[in-house]
Amino acid sequence: MLLTITASANEALPDATDLGYLLHKHPGRAQSFGVASGTVHVVYPEAAAARCTAALVLEVDPVALVRGRPGSGRRRSAPGGDGTLAQYVNDRPYAAGSLLAVALGQVFRTALAGRCDLRPDAAAAPLVLEVTVPVVPCRGGADLAERLFAPLGWTVEARPLPLDEEFPEWGDSRYVALRLTGTVRLAEALNHLYVLLPVLDDAKHYWVAADEVDKLVRAGTGWLATHPERGLITRRYLRRRHAFVRTALQQLAIERLADADDTDVDDVDNAVPVEEVAEVEEVTASEEPAAEAVTPEDVTTEAVTTGDAPDAERVPPPLAKQRIAAVVDALRTAGASSVLDLGCGEGALLGALLADRSFTRVVGADVSYLALQVAARRLRLDRMPERTRDRLELVQTALTYRDARLAGFDAAVLMEVVEHVDPPRLPALEAAVFGAARPRTVVVTTPNVEWNVRYGLEPGHLRHRDHRFEWTREEFRHWADGVAQRHGYAVTVTGVGQDDEEVGRPTQLGVFAR
Template sequence: MHLILKVRGAGAGAVSRLLAKNPHNVYDRTEKDARVRIVYITDTESETEVLIHAEPDPVDLVRGTPNGYDITQYINDREFVTSSLFCSYIRSALGTALNGKPKEDYLQWVEHSFDMELSFGPVASDLPDRVVEELFSSLGYTVTLERDELSYTFDLKKKSTVRRIRLSGQVTVQNALRQLFLLIPVLDNYKHYFISEDEIDKIKRYGEGWLETHPLKELIVRRTLRFSELIRKYELQEGALPVSVEQVGGVNQISDKGINESDKGIQNASAGELERSESPVRLNELRYRAITELVAALPAKRRIVDMGAGEGKLSARLAYISGVETILAVEPSGQSRLRAMERFAKLEDRSGVVAMPEPVIGSLFYFDEQMQNQDVMILCEVIEHIEAYRLNGIMDTIMSDYRPDVLLVTTPNKEYNEVYAMEQESFRHHDHRFEWTRAELVERCEKWAHKGNYAFEIRGIGEYAEGYGQPTQLVIFERRKENQL
């Protein structure tokens, strides 16, 4: 992870004084278990180029995490990408520049706008290119995005979410660093620390003089503060109007089942719904409601399998449905199962619970005889996380071997991505392998149902948009009886 700052023109030699780092010495320190180095590539009166590099210890990054027993904890990009971690590593080294308090002889250069080029990365961002560009072009930068060439033997993705970013423009050293310290975590949308009211102070400090007029201020605030309570406190302090869900809901923020369950499901209420309710209904909430209502109305629902149950949110809701006797919450992730177990433990003393969900280690890729002949099997936002070429085999196993009476499947409607103003080849979550249009889903379902001897019906979930349908597609497969052949 790195940042390169290059300045050309009169006064370029003053940059080292603003950074308070001697160009003739290599800055090499350990900050928060990361090695931070600052090296001057060029240092003349007309041109200065400085590299700021951070190299964290990959073991320290995962030490003490809940899944510390699992070797897969080391499979992540935190060691390499430029994120909030990078900003925390280099903050101490650049404190003088961020505060704008060099030695008195160089105070005149604090407010001087240099001809500057900033290069940093790689950045792993779920934001589409146009939004990344607008975040910086609105500040007067010329923006260039670069991607590495990726060679796969199959079509994994049209575009990598990992990009390197180069900015050029007229800007002070202090403002350039403050903007990056606020916007780099917004790009990555990952926080490695507890988000408290200190984040509000950081927004005010680093956003002074530019954030108030930024066209994507709402997006910046939401991705920085994350929690509604902090956002409300910020709005009250600023005297600002509430952040519009519609303004930020389209910038590729619609999370489905993925790494961070707490971020799942961006708010997707219409303007009218916002006026009627202080707490707009999340798309994920609408999915859960649709599924639980459908299951509750089924004549046979004693035995249920929730495949890819994650942290058990849906399984916990199914536990209240009258007539349900067993719920198998099947999930391959150890960390998610632990959270599900904690969630299920809280159900024990609650009234109305008719069946305690049972966390089960399992995957659609491995046959498990206890999944056979269940009344209901649910795949809520699961299939899009599987390579499309493997789905036919999985659906054949479900319909021919497991043979549930009812199979419920939800998956994103690709056409609706245009309503969210997403780029054509973008996915709603970085782990999605595909997203299908309504016609593509119908074509697949017809093949699966015919081969597996099922009838099916497709419904929509979420706000309807003319010409695009609804954001989520719900497929209801019902197994045909033998006399219906």
């Protein structure tokens, strides 16, 4: 199998041979790497300042693919295998597909992640690239290649290959010669290939397990959630395993929510709208024929510095991280050890709470069972150390109803939740949380609608399509004072994010102490 990547010099890459730095493979020598399916060779057919080409050649060992796997041929050999001769004699060693994608992922792992300490500017910038794959199965014809790659900014040339050049009347095979040209980041290009080569083939040479969901979502970050063919891509990549497809689409739906607006305000939401997550069930069902936690380092309100100069501009972290840090700080100040995350959504706050061992019991509650499934996968619940896993519980419940399971906690958090509740239902939420559950401390965050003008939003436009309302600072203070007075709490109201003399801070924060 053969794949070539050619970079032409441009402003971001004045010397095209720096492609070797980005791929972490020196243009001056041939290198070979052993992989499960055979041997990968990386060579540079051309390496000049104006144009540099890296070629990845996978020399497949068909025997190695099945050696030591007795009785597993039907599942692990190439599609169509019968567990005997077909394991060894098939088209897999000649046509690009999942074998090549896996090899690419192993040999160019650091480049896939977009890391290059020696040429960081080139790694982060769009490059003039050309990718060729001489033979790739394309189940859906050349049009499918266009549908998959063109939305990602590629100019696509997919030339059907004849069954036999000597007998053109036999027609075309299901293989194409693929050529992609475009100006994209190298890491993006490699991730496109890693995901879409098996999708073109509509087959994988190995058994698909739950970890494939994480691989797909990770490689598809930044592009798959908004791809017009994301359903087809997800279904084919995960071999039509319904449960895996559904989980992946849930995570992609959440990413679409985060990127819904041109501003970056949507990433402030913690709760997942029920209808958005439920929509995944419909998408999955219609497409089916008859799968990252916050670390302690993430939880910081310190600004990061850009550039090397002493007076370089200090850029604050995203508002979402500032808010999580503010909530965690309020919980620490209150001395809480058992915490309820009410409306936990995909688990952004849960990850931060688990990262702090002072929180000995953490419960995430949400009305959506599907949202809790996404939280479990994002937190890697199945791989979590037992001691950490024992501190966490996920509970499905409606926050507008009394639930005995929510009583007896030191603290509860409603982070970006109340604005998702219809105003007539707020008294029910108040009664359930402050009246029935009655934790010692309750931390509430909600958007400050006055700040929306700084995001360029027109009057009357809310930050998120699922918000039922957004309060001014006076309105939030009035609600908070009323809740505190009715239920025996004292409340302190502050804010999170950049302070503005005219409109305050983008997020309002209320800490209720019983």
